């Protein structure tokens with residue numbers, strides 16, 4: 001296998017104007033990185049993004065309990081309504097940056113937020129899975145490999161640009177938002193959700209580390225052996241976690257995020273945060289689920305986890321939002337519009 005040089009642009013093939021007169025061709029997924037590639041990735045955050053997300057693309061939906069049914073449609077629509085609920089729907093053409101497997105845009109489209117979509121991601125493996133998911137759902141979606149800092153679409157192409165859990169991976173967030181405004185039509189809206197706040201990230205990481213340590217050690221006990229994932233899988237997860245430190249670049253203070261978007265040229269910028277009690281429970285649960293064999297996560301368990309999260313989200317929204325500073329909540333979301341001129 002050849003090694004991608006550390007300064008190679010993973011999206012070059014996708015962004016080139018032509019491919020010998022044919023449309024640009026996206027690079028192929030590389031789910032198994034060589035040791036040399038992994039070593040290079042520690043010096044090159046975008047190569048790390050590609051390797052890390054190509055590696056997890058085929059199992060990503062399962063790992064994060066992502067589905068394309070009512071549960072995740074409600075979640076995606078709920079994020080949209082929480083910050084842009086007064087907007088007339090549907091939008092015409094929507095773009096997703098850092099689409100992963102398509103979780104946010106495909107579910108927003110199913111909820112009637114947009115009519116057609118374009119899914120993009122730096123990771124070819126993710127774009128492939130997102131397009132496959134869109135096809136299964138019968139949605140009108142195209143897709144390509146794309147870097148959010150240089151979006152390969154013409155000016156004023158989209159009515160809506162969305163993203164979920166992507167801004168914190170992008171080296172220059174203001175540059176990406178400037179690009180977002182360029183590809184939006186005048187008056188078009190952008191909306192990014194699922195971004196970690198600085199305080200939220202601190203307690204989420206500590207809780208995650210403690211849960212991983214406790215689960216992987218307790219399951220060494222002979223009577224709990226069936227709850228232990230094979231050592232090879234645990235080692236692979238630990239190696240991935242090391243790369244995670246290279247791909248997670250930012251956490252956000254809400255006021256600072258507003259400033260970045262305004263500086264990129266956006267109007268009507270709003271930042272909201274959510275999940276405080278829900279995150280204090282959610283992170284240990286998610287980490288536990290990643291540390292035990294898949295077959296142990298029964299439907300009953302998944303329902304318990306989902307309903308507990310919903311109840312605590314209700315507590316966050318109805319009570320804690322009024323007394324806890326917004327920077328303490330785990331998830332930040334931001335919206336704004338391109339000036340109509």
Ligand SMILES: C[S@@+](CC[C@H](N)C(=O)[O-])C[C@H]1O[C@@H](n2cnc3c(N)ncnc32)[C@H](O)[C@@H]1O
Pocket residue numbers: 049050053097098099100101102103104120121122123126146147148149163164165166169170171194
């Ligand atoms: C945490 S995942 C989120 C995926 C999906 N949006 C979701 O919420 O399930 C972040 C995604 O952003 C992509 N990404 C990272 N840096 C990027 C960049 N500069 N441009 C575009 N996508 C990027 C990664 O490849 C990855 O698929």
